[in-house]
Amino acid sequence: xxxxxxxxxxxxxxxxxxxxxxxxxxxxxxxxxxxxxxxxxxxxxxxxxxxxxxxxxxxxxxxxxxxxxxxxxxxxxxxxxxxxxxxxxxxxxxxxxxxxxxxxxxxxxxxxxxxx
Amino acid sequence: xxxxxxxxxxxxxxxxxxxxxxxxxxxxxxxxxxxxxxxxxxxxxxxxxxxxxxxxxxxxxxxxxxxxxxxxxxxxxxxxxxxxxxxxxxxxxxxxxxxxxxxxxxxxxxxxxxx
Numbered sequence: 745x746x747x748x749x750x751x752x753x754x755x756x757x758x759x760x761x762x763x764x765x766x767x768x769x770x771x772x773x774x775x776x777x778x779x780x781x782x783x784x785x786x787x788x789x790x791x792x793x794x795x796x797x798x799x800x801x802x803x804x805x806x807x808x809x810x811x812x813x814x815x816x817x818x819x820x821x822x823x824x825x826x827x828x829x830x831x832x833x834x835x836x837x838x839x840x841x842x843x844x845x846x847x848x849x850x851x852x853x854x855x856x857x858x859x860x
Numbered sequence: 861x862x863x864x865x866x867x868x869x870x871x872x873x874x875x876x877x878x879x880x881x882x883x884x885x886x887x888x889x890x891x892x893x894x895x896x897x898x899x900x901x902x903x904x905x906x907x908x909x910x911x912x913x914x915x916x917x918x919x920x921x922x923x924x925x926x927x928x929x930x931x932x933x934x935x936x937x938x939x940x941x942x943x944x945x946x947x948x949x950x951x952x953x954x955x956x957x958x959x960x961x962x963x964x965x966x967x968x969x970x971x972x973x974x975x
Contacts, residue, residue: 775961784869786950786965787904800960834903838961847892847911847954847961851904 747771748852750835756858757825765820765855767835775838776818777802777849778810780831787834793818825859832856862887864953866966874974879923879938881969883951886932892954893934894963895925899947907949910934921945946973 751766767776774795779787789802793812807829809821822829836849867882885891895907908919915927921944925936934951951966 777962784967786967787963788965789960789962792960792962794960802960802962836963847956847963848894848906848909849963850906851896853903 748835748837748850750833750852750855752855753853754856756860757822758860759826761825762821762823763825764822765833765835765857767818767820767852768816769818769837770816771837771839771850772815773837773840774815775840776812777836777838778808778818778820779834779836780804781834781854782831790820790833825857827859830857830859862891862953862955862964864951864964864966866949866951866969868969869967870970870972872972872974873941875943876940879936879941879945879971881936881949881951881971883934883936883966884932885934885951885953887953889956892956893925893927894952894954895919895923895934895936896950896952897947898950898968904950907936941971941973943973943975946971 748769777792778790781787788804791810793799796815799810811819833855835852839846839848863886865884893910896904897907898904907923908917910917910927918924923938948968948970950968952963
């Protein structure tokens, strides 16, 4: 998964604690995404960012905030963690192909979060 | 709205036998379709993609998929399974009418390969 890095790889939180998941890319693409993966449900989109300074809600945004301060980094914040946010979180970038619209996404290695 | 249905949550095959993972999609427009693979405790890797060119798409590691518009299907096949193919496979459709270009995932099929 070179090109998209996520930190931390693992995290355990207590209910009510806050934390920020970091995602960084060195591939110079505009669009970045945060997904969560739960057993038997595939991946679901939390938030996305079409470009630096812009963010939009996805399918399951409640309980999360995001920040895209520059082109390279896209962070996901849990202000008050809940057990329902126990999941594996994946950051992804959409591969720009110049004038050809591309829908292919490239994923980071994931962050496994447990909230007790 | 676009959606994806993976018809089997688990598929078990013997090493050396063919693999068939089934996927049906729902889309009002010409979709872009993908298969991603996830090995245990790993990230997701693109296996192959369909983007309105050839209907038979070849991917990595000997996998291929055929886009059948009349059946709204995009099944994944491989002639001969290898132990290293054991993983979870996701059929994915892109929402081409949504400016987010988000991906919509099926619920996954876990492939078990018996020696």
